[in-house]
Amino acid sequence: MDFSLNDEQELIRQTARDFAQRELAPKAAARDLSGEFPVAELKALAELGLMGVNVPEAFGGAEAGAMAFSVVMQELAKADASVAVTVSVTNMVAELISAFGTEEQKKKHVSKLTSGEAVCGAFALSEPQAGSDPAAMKTTATKVDGGWKLKGNKQWISHGDKAGVIVVWALTNKDAGTRGISAFLVEGGAPGLAVISAEHKMGLRGSTTVQLGFDDVFVGEDAMLGTEGMGFRLAMAALDGGRIGISSQALGVAAAALEVSLAYANEREQFGQPIIRHQAIANKLADMATKLEASKLLTERAAWMKDQKIPFSKEASMAKVFTTEKACEICDEAIQIHGGNGYTQDFPLERFYRDVRVTRIYEGTSEIQRIVIARQLIKEASN
Secondary structure, eight states, rough: OEEEEEHHHHHHHHHHHHHHHIIIIHHHHHHHHHOOOOHHHHHHHHHTTTTTTOOOGGGGGOOHHHHHHHHHHHHHHOHHHHHHHHHHHHHHHHHHHHHHOOHHHIIIIIIHHHSSSSOOEEOOOOOTTTTGGGGGGOOOEEEETTTTEEOOOOEEETTTTTOOOEEEESSOTTTTTGGGEEEEEETTTTTTTEEEOOOOOSOOTOOOOOEEEEEEEEEEGGGGESTTTTTHHHHHHHHHHHHHHHHHHHHHHHHHHHOOOHHHHHHOOOTTEEESSSHHHHHHHHHHHHHHEEEEEEHHHHHHHTTOOOHHHHHHHHHHHHHHHHHHHHHHHHHHHGGGGSSSSTTTHHHOOOOOGGGGTSSSSSSHHHHHHHHHHHHHOOO
């Protein structure tokens, strides 16, 4: 395996880094306090080609692969994880439609996402009583003349109130379990679509998270993504790739925490010398760097396998569970190194800590990742 970046990937990484440090990092703390959604920044990222990193060029994407997407996410999250998660979900939606949509669906929706005409895309799978268990969903799609009517609620939908297109999962056959789930493309602002509530979150405050209500929302027959009953498979395929994105997001935040901690430990003096010279602090930094490097290798392996079209579900779950948990540990130790300063808003560590915590929850909790890994191990052992 060769994880070194080619010239195109390196250019994309540098483009993301330059933009992130110039445009995102200076406003990240203010965005965290105000909760302002970064519309202008997202449109600018679309102009740079970063809202469709692994999307075909025919629909405005960069078609640069999963490895390029991973490094983009790392650079953006290092500056502002709120922006990174919106970019991650939008890329996931654009890639899903590109892979399974009709030509008309691709032209209508993907091009709008990659160009910035639609500021972002949303992924509406979870419900109030159906988070880790999609089979428990209650949202229904009823066949009517000319299309379908969607009815139900979706919860924990990142920027669902801002999205130009929302992929919505609903039951088209209540008696078929996961085989009765289908996916539909719903345009933002559709009649009957309402924002029921907005979550007041611990972190990622520059990205909205809402509950959506679908009150007989009508969509045409051409709005179904894939075929009837294919929805669960589509969701799992999207989440496999999305987990690389969340791993990369956690990597970026953890890298920022380590970088800030190294600078602080070199400057802060106690007992007549910089605290980095004290073994207790040096050991923390060494462990943080080791955890970060191991996480990076797991994440890049999953991205590389996706690019090589090798099955990567297990590896994506391994990357997500390990990286997100180690990133939380790194951010926690970063606060410890900063002492009381790390607990204040004068330093970015408390924001990093709040932003990174959710990576162990969304797009599949750590517990779910371990189930995915274990099931694959059992399958491999029986072959």
